[in-house]
Amino acid sequence: WAASAAAPREQLGVRWLAQGSYLSHGIEGGREHCTFTPATYNPCQTGDSNLQPSYGLFEKQLTLLEEAEGGFDQFTRSYKSYGVHRMPDNSLVFKEWAPAAEALFLTGDFNGWDNFSHPYAKKDFGKWELHIPPKEDKTPAVAHNSKLKHKHPRPQKPRSLRIYESHVGIASPEGKVASYSNFTHNVLPRIKDLGYNCIQLMAIMEHAYYASFGYQVTSFFAASSRYGTPEELKELIDVAHSLGIIVLLDVVHSHASKNTEDGLNSFDGSDSCFFHSGPRGEHSLWDSRLFNYSGWEVLRFLLSNLRWWMEEYRFDGFRFDGVTSMLYHHHGIGSGFSGDYAEYFGLHVDEDSIVYLMLANHILHTLYQDCITIAEDVSGMPTLCRPVQEGGLGFDFRLAMAIPDKWIQILKEFKDEDWNMGNIVHTMSNRRYGEKCIAYAESHDQALVGDKTLAFWLMDKDMYTNMSALIPMNSVIDRGIQLHKMMRLLTHGLGGEGYLNFMGNEFGHPEWLDFPRVGNNESYHYARRQFNLVDMDHLRYRQLYAFDRDMNRTEDKYGWLAAPPAYISAKHEGDKVIVFERANVIFIFNFHPTNSYSNYRVAVGPPGKYKIKLDSDEIHYGGHGRLDHNTEFFTEPMEFSNLPNSMLVSKLYYLLP
Numbered sequence: 001w002a003a004s005a006a007a008p009r010e011q012l013g014v015r016w017l018a019q020g021s022y023l024s025h026g027i028e029g030g031r032e033h034c035t036f037t038p039a040t041y042n043p044c045q046t047g048d049s050n051l052q053p054s055y056g057l058f059e060k061q062l063t064l065l066e067e068a069e070g071g072f073d074q075f076t077r078s079y080k081s082y083g084v085h086r087m088p089d090n091s092l093v094f095k096e097w098a099p100a101a102e103a104l105f106l107t108g109d110f111n112g113w114d115n116f117s118h119p120y121a122k123k124d125f126g127k128w129e130l131h132i133p134p135k136e137d138k139t140p141a142v143a144h145n146s147k148l149k150h151k152h153p154r155p156q157k158p159r160s161l162r163i164y165e166s167h168v169g170i171a172s173p174e175g176k177v178a179s180y181s182n183f184t185h186n187v188l189p190r191i192k193d194l195g196y197n198c199i200q201l202m203a204i205m206e207h208a209y210y211a212s213f214g215y216q217v218t219s220f221f222a223a224s225s226r227y228g229t230p231e232e233l234k235e236l237i238d239v240a241h242s243l244g245i246i247v248l249l250d251v252v253h254s255h256a257s258k259n260t261e262d263g264l265n266s267f268d269g270s271d272s273c274f275f276h277s278g279p280r281g282e283h284s285l286w287d288s289r290l291f292n293y294s295g296w297e298v299l300r301f302l303l304s305n306l307r308w309w310m311e312e313y314r315f316d317g318f319r320f321d322g323v324t325s326m327l328y329h330h331h332g333i334g335s336g337f338s339g340d341y342a343e344y345f346g347l348h349v350d351e352d353s354i355v356y357l358m359l360a361n362h363i364l365h366t367l368y369q370d371c372i373t374i375a376e377d378v379s380g381m382p383t384l385c386r387p388v389q390e391g392g393l394g395f396d397f398r399l400a401m402a403i404p405d406k407w408i409q410i411l412k413e414f415k416d417e418d419w420n421m422g423n424i425v426h427t428m429s430n431r432r433y434g435e436k437c438i439a440y441a442e443s444h445d446q447a448l449v450g451d452k453t454l455a456f457w458l459m460d461k462d463m464y465t466n467m468s469a470l471i472p473m474n475s476v477i478d479r480g481i482q483l484h485k486m487m488r489l490l491t492h493g494l495g496g497e498g499y500l501n502f503m504g505n506e507f508g509h510p511e512w513l514d515f516p517r518v519g520n521n522e523s524y525h526y527a528r529r530q531f532n533l534v535d536m537d538h539l540r541y542r543q544l545y546a547f548d549r550d551m552n553r554t555e556d557k558y559g560w561l562a563a564p565p566a567y568i569s570a571k572h573e574g575d576k577v578i579v580f581e582r583a584n585v586i587f588i589f590n591f592h593p594t595n596s597y598s599n600y601r602v603a604v605g606p607p608g609k610y611k612i613k614l615d616s617d618e619i620h621y622g623g624h625g626r627l628d629h630n631t632e633f634f635t636e637p638m639e640f641s642n643l644p645n646s647m648l649v650s651k652l653y654y655l656l657p
Contacts, residue, residue, distance in 0.1 A: 098268035099126025160561035161498035195552025211515035254322030317372035361394025439495025455508030543622035569603035603641035
């Protein structure tokens, strides 16, 4: 308790001839460790030799942008001139960068898919342009849908970040590709009710292969049309803003799909263009192409892409996927990270990628004051989440990826009585001072077929037959429900400066996630989230949902995620008890499977009277109702665990009754 559409549409296509090849491209829609660094540390001022080279390169790029393009503001507006644009007279202007192409043509239903009727004109520096006048009736030669005006401003950056990670296509109990409109009308109200103030949208950037989870992007300037229209996505974000919820895009700039028919690969007939040529341009595990971040036009493309998503759809920031792969030439493949600084600095570090990330964060935070950026990095790169002006990479948060791995390891390898409290606490609190982390108890990868969610690890097949609240819980369900709540609350309170949950996991979603593919006969049966289970009063999923909701609401009241790291006063191996204080809230956990404790003394900082504010043992959370919420706890001026005060907790019940 705590006290105080089924497939992407391609309406236009660019076709070109290069060295005898015939290709096409769609253009729809235009392990953590503990080292401490003082918060005031500035490597650029103190002369840190590891960080100065990157910062010097970053400054050089900014200077070049100023001299060649008039600054990054103009440079990142390149989406307004590249791609397709309608002029005031309804003529259309198309502009592309394809330096190795010998000829470039536009084809689509507007010209009967004639491959050669509309050639581009070649310009300097590998650029190509095409002008198409309006029809005789003065309408555009290529029709376009009207745009939706946004009605609501962006919400302010929240004090505490509580993220609901979502995939639009699976956000329905029905076995089909769900829509933007379904998410707007049926899922957003649930997210608001649950107390999350941020949505992280996966698989929005267009991707031809649905089962890639959105991580094999084929069109960077197109929102996936399999869920609906661009206007419907804009409406989703606008309604979220009206509810006070910010929306982050899961952006994939770490690699790109190898597709040549509908992707960037071989865009101009060469194996380079946007990517490195040869082995450096291939990711051996992901089977995808790797960007050449030193390329001027590549920088224009990627930085303008970020600006486009912010301006066109009014996203509030980004979760950058695959950052570890970007940081190192070895991409993290076969490399362990122990925390030795030699692992983070040297020739194996990709300086071009680092400078790109510094530029991206600098530009985003300069142009959009409340923009939030999150890095998916498993390596623990120092200064990843320090400001660029300090020599850092500029991210606001990194994902605490060791935490979900630790919970799965515990459930796989240890009996309840063998859980190591110190090891759990170490994993939760082991992060760099001054670099914020997003804590999460389980990842979306664990929901995929071949792995298990926490709920499925805890309760497995019993979830099919014993989740009714109309019958007594058996020991498997009882243990599973209690641990599910405690693991999530411990992660929420101790694990970071933000919290993330993958959709459905808040109520212990049963089964796994499996996208339609040849191996499952293209079935959508497991490519869905069964929100209907929460709506059934007699099922215990509703109890887990209620606890998750009230956990978030309690954090919203006391703000522990925005508070300094917790003071851990107890991690007792024999008692299996963890006690810590954060934001003047005392968290007490009894993980012992059989032992209860009476008059258990716990350390307290501020003196006074304490009352129970959140109790995982409440009956409506699937607990047993063993605590009296009218009880008041008074501190005594008795030093305990290096804190000046302490109090006696009258009852600390064991895990199972």
